[in-house]
Amino acid sequence: MAEVRLEAVCKSFGQEAVIRDLDLTIADGEFCVFLGPSGCGKSTLLRLIAGLADVTSGRIRIGGTDVTELPPKARQVAMVFQSYALYPHMTAYQNMAFGLRLGRRGRQEVDRRVRETARSLHIEHLLERRPAELSGGQQQRVAIGRAVVREPRVFLFDEPLSNLDTDLRTRMRAEFGRLHGRLRNTMVYVTHDQTEAMTLADRLVLLRDGNVAQAGPPLALYHNPESLFAATFLGTPKMNLIPATLVGAEPDYAVLGLPDGSHHRAGVSAAAARAGATVTLGLRPEAIRLGDQGPNSIAGRVSLVEHLGDHALVHVDWHPAAGAILTRTQGGVPPAPGEQVRLSYAPQACHLFDQDGRAFPRLPAERGLPPGGSD
Amino acid sequence: MSRGLSRAGLYLLAGIIALAAAFPFYYAAITSLKSGDALFSMDLLPRQWHWDNYVAIFAQQPFATTIVNSFWVATGVVSVSLMLGLSAAYALSRNRFRGRRLLMMTILGVSMFPQVAVLSGMFELIRWLGLYNRIGGLMLSYLIITLPFTVWVLATFMRRLPREVEEAAIMDGAGPLTIIWRIFLPPLMPAMFSTGLLAFIAAWNEFLFALTFTLTHEQRTVPVAIALLSGASEYELPWGHIMAASVTVTVPAVVLVLIFQRRIVSGLAAGTGT
Amino acid sequence: MLVALLAVAAWPLARTVWFSLTDATLADLGAARFVGWDNYLAYRDGEWFGVLTDPVWWRSVRNTLWFVLISVSLETLLGLITALVLLARIPARPLLQAAVLLPWAIPTIVSAKMWGWLLHDQFGLVNDILLSVGLIARPLAWTADPDLMLGAVIVADVWKTTPFMALLLLAALHTLPRDCYEAARVDGIHPVTVFFRITLPLIRPALIVAVVFRALDALRIFDLIYVLTPNSEYTMSMSVYARQQLVDFQDVGYGSAASTLLFFTIALCTTLFLMLSRPTQGGKA
Numbered sequence: 039m040a041e042v043r044l045e046a047v048c049k050s051f052g053q054e055a056v057i058r059d060l061d062l063t064i065a066d067g068e069f070c071v072f073l074g075p076s077g078c079g080k081s082t083l084l085r086l087i088a089g090l091a092d093v094t095s096g097r098i099r100i101g102g103t104d105v106t107e108l109p110p111k112a113r114q115v116a117m118v119f120q121s122y123a124l125y126p127h128m129t130a131y132q133n134m135a136f137g138l139r140l141g142r143r144g145r146q147e148v149d150r151r152v153r154e155t156a157r158s159l160h161i162e163h164l165l166e167r168r169p170a171e172l173s174g175g176q177q178q179r180v181a182i183g184r185a186v187v188r189e190p191r192v193f194l195f196d197e198p199l200s201n202l203d204t205d206l207r208t209r210m211r212a213e214f215g216r217l218h219g220r221l222r223n224t225m226v227y228v229t230h231d232q233t234e235a236m237t238l239a240d241r242l243v244l245l246r247d248g249n250v251a252q253a254g255p256p257l258a259l260y261h262n263p264e265s266l267f268a269a270t271f272l273g274t275p276k277m278n279l280i281p282a283t284l285v286g287a288e289p290d291y292a293v294l295g296l297p298d299g300s301h302h303r304a305g306v307s308a309a310a311a312r313a314g315a316t317v318t319l320g321l322r323p324e325a326i327r328l329g330d331q332g333p334n335s336i337a338g339r340v341s342l343v344e345h346l347g348d349h350a351l352v353h354v355d356w357h358p359a360a361g362a363i364l365t366r367t368q369g370g371v372p373p374a375p376g377e378q379v380r381l382s383y384a385p386q387a388c389h390l391f392d393q394d395g396r397a398f399p400r401l402p403a404e405r406g407l408p409p410g411g412s413d
Numbered sequence: 414m415s416r417g418l419s420r421a422g423l424y425l426l427a428g429i430i431a432l433a434a435a436f437p438f439y440y441a442a443i444t445s446l447k448s449g450d451a452l453f454s455m456d457l458l459p460r461q462w463h464w465d466n467y468v469a470i471f472a473q474q475p476f477a478t479t480i481v482n483s484f485w486v487a488t489g490v491v492s493v494s495l496m497l498g499l500s501a502a503y504a505l506s507r508n509r510f511r512g513r514r515l516l517m518m519t520i521l522g523v524s525m526f527p528q529v530a531v532l533s534g535m536f537e538l539i540r541w542l543g544l545y546n547r548i549g550g551l552m553l554s555y556l557i558i559t560l561p562f563t564v565w566v567l568a569t570f571m572r573r574l575p576r577e578v579e580e581a582a583i584m585d586g587a588g589p590l591t592i593i594w595r596i597f598l599p600p601l602m603p604a605m606f607s608t609g610l611l612a613f614i615a616a617w618n619e620f621l622f623a624l625t626f627t628l629t630h631e632q633r634t635v636p637v638a639i640a641l642l643s644g645a646s647e648y649e650l651p652w653g654h655i656m657a658a659s660v661t662v663t664v665p666a667v668v669l670v671l672i673f674q675r676r677i678v679s680g681l682a683a684g685t686g687t
Numbered sequence: 688m689l690v691a692l693l694a695v696a697a698w699p700l701a702r703t704v705w706f707s708l709t710d711a712t713l714a715d716l717g718a719a720r721f722v723g724w725d726n727y728l729a730y731r732d733g734e735w736f737g738v739l740t741d742p743v744w745w746r747s748v749r750n751t752l753w754f755v756l757i758s759v760s761l762e763t764l765l766g767l768i769t770a771l772v773l774l775a776r777i778p779a780r781p782l783l784q785a786a787v788l789l790p791w792a793i794p795t796i797v798s799a800k801m802w803g804w805l806l807h808d809q810f811g812l813v814n815d816i817l818l819s820v821g822l823i824a825r826p827l828a829w830t831a832d833p834d835l836m837l838g839a840v841i842v843a844d845v846w847k848t849t850p851f852m853a854l855l856l857l858a859a860l861h862t863l864p865r866d867c868y869e870a871a872r873v874d875g876i877h878p879v880t881v882f883f884r885i886t887l888p889l890i891r892p893a894l895i896v897a898v899v900f901r902a903l904d905a906l907r908i909f910d911l912i913y914v915l916t917p918n919s920e921y922t923m924s925m926s927v928y929a930r931q932q933l934v935d936f937q938d939v940g941y942g943s944a945a946s947t948l949l950f951f952t953i954a955l956c957t958t959l960f961l962m963l964s965r966p967t968q969g970g971k972a
């Protein structure tokens with residue numbers, strides 16, 4: 039039982055409020071990912087849970103116990119830092135054993151646990167080496183081992199992969215998934231990399247300016263972002279945004295006037311809005327097809343084509359008042375720069391946001407939406 | 414200018430530098446090995462090795478006591494400054510508080526104190542503590558000299574250790590003392606070593622306080638003893654004895670320096686923030 | 688605890704400043720009476736008294752300043768040359784570095800005695816050599832002749848402290864980026880030009896720090912002068928003057944006044960330096 043509850047947590051550094059009145063419950067055994075732009079307070083939040091920093095106000099509970107006033111070691115949490123923070127003068131073995139020895143465990147038990155953990159992380163052969171003699175990925179494993187060996191109730195990871203190169207990052211990412219599958223502990227994982235967030239999270243908590251912008255399963259956030267911020271933060275390449283006016287607002291669809299004067303249909307519930315309002319239409323690049331199909335289509339000229347092997351990104355200029363539209367084509371031969379093309383998209387693929395950036399509810403039970411995200 | 418010529422010039426320069434640096438000491442060593450009238454002949458090689466001067470300083474003067482005094486003072490000063498310096502450096506490098514920079518500058522400022530400016534105040538303090546003409550008094554006064562740079566250098570080195578490592582130790586359940594001893598100290602050992610060595614040399618070589626705060630032969634340290642070595646009359650300095658004493662006390666320092674060259678160089682560099 | 692440490696350092700200083708305002712004597716510090724600025728400057732019965740009116744003190748100020756100026760300049764120049772030589776890849780470099788470290792490790796008192804011996808008027812090697820080459824006609828009293836004494840002190844000091852300067856500058860030189868030099872080599876720039884256009888500007892901050900350190904250290908010079916040229920007002924430094932008043936003449940009040948003046952001279956120099964160095968740093972950034 040190690041549910042983590044944050045209740046009305048605030049944290050300020052002097053005058054600057056970094057975490058503002060944040061409520062969040064992380065269920066027992068959940069792999070929870072904090073995602074957000076740099077400086078939004080992810081690390082601060084993690085350090086509050088760890089006990090490395092004190093809340094300005096609010097309570098923190100772990101497994102039902104109020105730990106707000108408890109020092110880090112009494113919270114039974116373990117943390118893996120971005121820079122690994124291995125003790126430079128100790129061998130991998132000593133690094134992992136340090137916390138256990140401080141906890142006055144017997145030498146034999148410590149030895150057994152360190153070796154067991156090392157075996158499960160495939161670092162047995164590295165135990166006698168010092169951090170300076172290990173590669174980045176190996177240091178990372180030792181740092182994870184140091185956390186795992188203590189058998190904490192909650193794991194905290196602060197951008198643990200950001201110092202690794204791309205290839206290693208992909209492999210270590212999978213490792214984290216397996217680790218969680220094996221241990222089933224509550225894990226809180228901080229990152230600014232949405233691929234990590236999408237692939238690892240049971241639940242994704244999107245942070246913005248010290249508060250939760252949206253939380254839920256990653257695919258839910260991807261398909262039903264509640265705000266312009268969530269919609270544009272998730273997904274690469276970014277969602278296309280097109281300024282529009284609401285021409286018709288109905289409970290099961292909306293009619294949009296686009297800058298080029300054409301009228302398009304969007305599959306959202308617009309009952310709450312009034313016609314004439316300024317809105318923003320959001321279209322994910324993979325939801326736009328080349329060719330003239332269906333009611334929503336746009337004419338434009340290809341300005342740039344980026345070939346990425348299995349797919350290509352096509353930039354299309356279409357109206358001076360709006361930016362280029364980016365589409366992602368899969369298979370076939372992409373058009374050449376300078377070519378005139380038509381783009382079209384399904385009403386169900388639309389995201390629509392009001393002037394304050396709030397999303398209109400998308401209509402459920404459409405046909406299968408395009409599959410999610412990047413790779 | 415051809416390459417060969419400039420190379421030759423470089424070697425010549427290097428030779429001159431080495432000669433200029435080492436020769437006075439060599440000459441002192443030669444002098445110390447002469448006895449009687451040979452002292453006043455300016456041979457650059459000793460014709461015979463006479464140890465008379467060395468025998469004399471240990472037999473006629475309490476020179477052995479002096480060396481022991483110097484040794485204890487220096488050792489005591491080194492241990493106390495390292496211990497105090499380590500905790501102070503920890504406090505300084507760990508806490509980010511307003512005026513930390515100012516405090517660091519003040520500490521550096523203290524190390525630039527003219528010793529004579531604290532002479533009368535220190536004299537009073539030492540007498541009040543009953544440490545006048547005692548080795549303890551010297552140790553106390555030397556801390557004013559050694560502590561600032563010890564703190565400064567150790568704080569500089571400590572800041573290089575990432576805060577996350579310390580936090581990892583906190584997460585592992587370590588208290589402040591454990592952190593200092595088990596996490597900070599081991600990687601700091603090289604820095605501790607070079608500051609310790611610098612403090613040792615500073616204490617070993619100090620003169621003004623030693624001259625002022627000691628009275629009797631038995632409490633003197635090496636530099637004072639050498640400065641006050643006197644012969645039969647005021648105009649007849651016992652140069653042979655002086656050179657023998659000089660060589661005797663310099664050899665340990667020189668050996669230390671030669672062995673630990675690189676550490677001294679890096680310690681000096683860190684001490685001035687270059 | 689830091690505050691406590693600072694207090695321990697500040698207490699004797701504060702007492703010294705206090706003594707400078709009293710008529711304390713070494714024999715009986717407790718009987719000190721407050722006399723205001725009398726030790727610094729006083730006007731009584733148509734005559735001026737105090738440290739500031741003592742020609743010997745002014746002489747010591749002049750000596751100190753000349754000493755600092757000349758010896759620090761020489762040390763900087765020689766230190767820079769030594770550092771550059773140490774930087775070059777020559778055989779037996781560790782040996783050279785060891786030789787350079789030697790004077791630094793030798794106690795000042797020992798070096799004072801050694802130079803006293805080398806510069807001895809009758810039996811000194813320096814006179815002997817100069818005589819035999821014919822540079823001088825008769826032995827010079829290096830440590831007794833008023834015209835030569837300060838020079839002798841400077842020579843001994845330069846010998847002893849140039850290594851310190853060289854080491855600091857060497858450390859700075861080691862931090863310089865290699866690619867600058869390689870770029871210059873590729874461009875075929877003359878080494879001398881490289882030194883003045885690249886090396887010198889790059890180590891300027893370190894050079895300034897080293898010079899200031901040495902200057903502040905030289906301002907308080909005591910031991911070398913005390914031993915090499917004892918009791919001579921031609922070389923007497925501010926520190927020597929203050930100690931003479933304090934200990935030899937037992938006049939703690941007067942001596943403390945001289946000490947305090949030295950302290951504030953150094954503090955003033957430091958502040959001036961800090962103020963002067965700030966804008967240049969800001970300007971370059």
Ligand SMILES: Nc1ncnc2c1ncn2[C@@H]1O[C@H](COP(=O)(O)OP(=O)(O)O)[C@@H](O)[C@H]1O
Pocket residue numbers: 051056074075076077078079080081082083
């Ligand atoms: N110890 C501190 N003192 C002052 N401000 C801090 C401190 N730690 C973090 N901050 C500020 O809090 C904000 C959030 O920081 P952080 O939690 O590290 O962001 P991130 O989401 O990138 O991990 C930043 O604006 C940072 O400047």
Ligand SMILES: [Mg+2]
Pocket residue numbers: 080081082197
């Ligand atoms: Mg962060």
